Amino acid sequence: MPANKNALIRYKTIDNCLRNRYRRWTLDDLVNACCDALYEMEGITKGVSVRTVQGDIQMMRSDKLGYNAPIEVYDHKYYRYADAEYSITNMPMSQNDFEVMQEAVGMLRQFENFDHFTEMSDIIGRLQDKLAICGNSRKPIIHFDSMPLLKGLQLLNPLYNYIAHKQTVKITYQSFSARKPTEYIFFPYLLKEFRNRWFVFGSRASDLVLFNLPLDRIINIEPSDEPFCENPDFDSEHFFDDVIGVSKNVKACPRKITFWANAEQAKYIKTKPIHSSQRIEGTNDDGSYVFSIRVVLNFELYSVFMSYGRGVKILSPRIAVAYMRDNLRKAADLYSHKE
Numbered sequence: 001m002p003a004n005k006n007a008l009i010r011y012k013t014i015d016n017c018l019r020n021r022y023r024r025w026t027l028d029d030l031v032n033a034c035c036d037a038l039y040e041m042e043g044i045t046k047g048v049s050v051r052t053v054q055g056d057i058q059m060m061r062s063d064k065l066g067y068n069a070p071i072e073v074y075d076h077k078y079y080r081y082a083d084a085e086y087s088i089t090n091m092p093m094s095q096n097d098f099e100v101m102q103e104a105v106g107m108l109r110q111f112e113n114f115d116h117f118t119e120m121s122d123i124i125g126r127l128q129d130k131l132a133i134c135g136n137s138r139k140p141i142i143h144f145d146s147m148p149l150l151k152g153l154q155l156l157n158p159l160y161n162y163i164a165h166k167q168t169v170k171i172t173y174q175s176f177s178a179r180k181p182t183e184y185i186f187f188p189y190l191l192k193e194f195r196n197r198w199f200v201f202g203s204r205a206s207d208l209v210l211f212n213l214p215l216d217r218i219i220n221i222e223p224s225d226e227p228f229c230e231n232p233d234f235d236s237e238h239f240f241d242d243v244i245g246v247s248k249n250v251k252a253c254p255r256k257i258t259f260w261a262n263a264e265q266a267k268y269i270k271t272k273p274i275h276s277s278q279r280i281e282g283t284n285d286d287g288s289y290v291f292s293i294r295v296v297l298n299f300e301l302y303s304v305f306m307s308y309g310r311g312v313k314i315l316s317p318r319i320a321v322a323y324m325r326d327n328l329r330k331a332a333d334l335y336s337h338k339e
Contacts, residue, residue: 006038010048010056011067013037015088018071024078027053060088152198152215156191159200159221163188166228168205172220173213181219185226186211190236194246194300201239201246203231210234210250244275245300252296258315263287265311274304290315302327 013034017025031053038044057079060069070082162169169188174181185205192199198215208231233250242254258281261269266289269278275293282290295301302323305312314320 006042006044007056007059009037009041010034010053011060011065011088014053014056014060015069018069018079018081019087021080021084025080026077027079030057030079152218155200155215155218155221156198159188159191159215162221162223163191168224168226168228170222170224171213171218173218175217184211185224186213187229187231189231189234190239192240192246199246201234201236203229203234205229212246242277242294243296243298244304245298247298247300248296254294254296255317255320256292256294257297257301257317257320258290258292259305260313260315261289261291261308262311265308266291269312306331 014030017023017030017033023029027050031048031050034048034053034056038048057071059065060067061071062068067088069088070086071079072082073079161167167188169186171184171186172181173184186202187205187208188200188202190201192201192212199212200215200218201210201212203210205226208229210231210233231250239248239250254277263286266287269291270280270289273293274291275295277292277294279292280289281292284290297320302320305314305324306328314324
């Protein structure tokens with residue numbers, strides 16, 4: 001059973017009190033101590049009821065949180081631990097707890113490129129040391145794709161802080177097709193990762209046109225004195241609801257895309273949808289399916305469909321059918337000539 005933050009503060013406060021054997025603790029004393037702790041740590045002034053602390057004591061006595069605290073009442077009035085050495089902080093870590101913590105630490109390590117999480121990184125390091133002492137070392141069970149040498153990762157932290165503080169920046173950027181760099185006065189709004197590549201979304205100051213710039217093409221970035229301006233058409237919370245990848249015009253409307261998948265690919269697509277809007281439109285006797293999704297047409301969408309090869313065919317709209325047909329023909333032509 002999970003416990004909320006305030007409950008955990010109360011449990012720790014009661015534990016600290018009962019570990020102090022030089023004072024006799026009544027229920028009212030425990031209530032007052034919990035009130036003081038919640039005010040000091042959370043600024044909560046409404047206090048704690050006697051019934052709440054009684055419930056906390058029962059919870060600590062039980063095994064619901066794994067405490068099994070030996071709390072006893074003596075002289076019909078005072079509370080203490082029957083075992084003078086007991087504390088809820090001395091609970092041994094179970095093997096399951098150890099393994100769950102190991103994987104959680106591994107997941108948190110994915111944020112180590114952000115200096116904003118430096119303090120957390122130090123905590124994670126201490127946790128890793130503690131886990132190495134407490135448990136038997138083993139090889140990782142979960143592996144995440146990562147590219148530590150990816151160009152542009154050093155920009156994650158400054159961009160994060162610029163976005164957080166609504167700081168206008170001057171960006172020197174050079175696309176793969178450009179012969180020389182271009183400078184933008186830029187309002188950064190959002191950082192997004194897609195397939196191990198990072199992008200910053202923001203508007204150009206001159207016209208508020210929304211851009212998504214890959215960090216590996218940014219040559220330089222520095223703060224600008226230009227007043228920061230939001231783009232009223234960009235909603236970072238829902239902008240990606242109808243898009244696969246990162247390419248989307250702020251005014252673009254999603255289209256219904258229907259596609260056929262053979263029996264083999266349909267099994268994968270059913271269990272791992274191409275998009276959250278995916279629906280089954282029909283089934284066939286040979287095990288093939290017809291699906292639909294509702295998204296914006298973009299390069300990343302076509303790339304996903306091309307990755308399925310002959311196992312998937314777009315049925316509509318016609319513009320998507322034509323794009324796939326033309327590009328698959330060009331791809332086939334690469335293999336049609338003998339060297």
